[in-house]
Amino acid sequence: MEKVKKILVAAGLLILFLFLIFLLVFIMNFSKSLKKQSQNSTRTTEKITTKQQSILYPPVSDAKSRITKKPFGIFVTPQNSPVQPEKFTGYHTGTDFETTPAEANQEILVFATCSGNVRVKEFVSGYGGVIVQDCRIQGQAVTVLYGHIDITQSFEPSVGQNVAAGTKLAILAPADSHFTDGERKHLHLGIHKGSQIDFRGYVQNKAELSGWLNAANYL
């Protein structure tokens, strides 16, 4: 009887031991698959982010590399501005795309950054030539303002015309001219939320910036 008992205990221990090994292997595999899953979901997030960042057509060639002086939201004063001389004070509601000295006498094309109707094409103080276009970004209605452009070119769309993203809109006006309103040669791109046009290039309260989108996040 004693012997049978011993055998039973030994068998029980062996079964317990095998079960523990099985449990260990199972847990290891499970954690491996969890890790894989989280890696996959990170990859998906990356994909979505990349897609979000290229929602807009570049409004000028090499657009991103031209954002060197006044990005969206920068607070400028005549004293601290990266552009001298400076006449403005406030938080920048748009994104400025600069030109190089070599481009001073070249025609720099401006392209529609999204698809939609041209709402405005006129001279606006502080900008010179301006086109405002109705667009949708991720389903949200916006008005897109292109400032400091020559609005006399024959290829330009007229008010009311629907233009597709990537269509030639205008050329940048020469530095210190009527159509830059005395500013350097550059593009100011302002994306205002909603369908109401707001011509302000600067706001005095930081909180008001929430009325605009940062173009760099969509390029």
Ligand SMILES: [Zn+2]
């Ligand atoms: Zn600007």
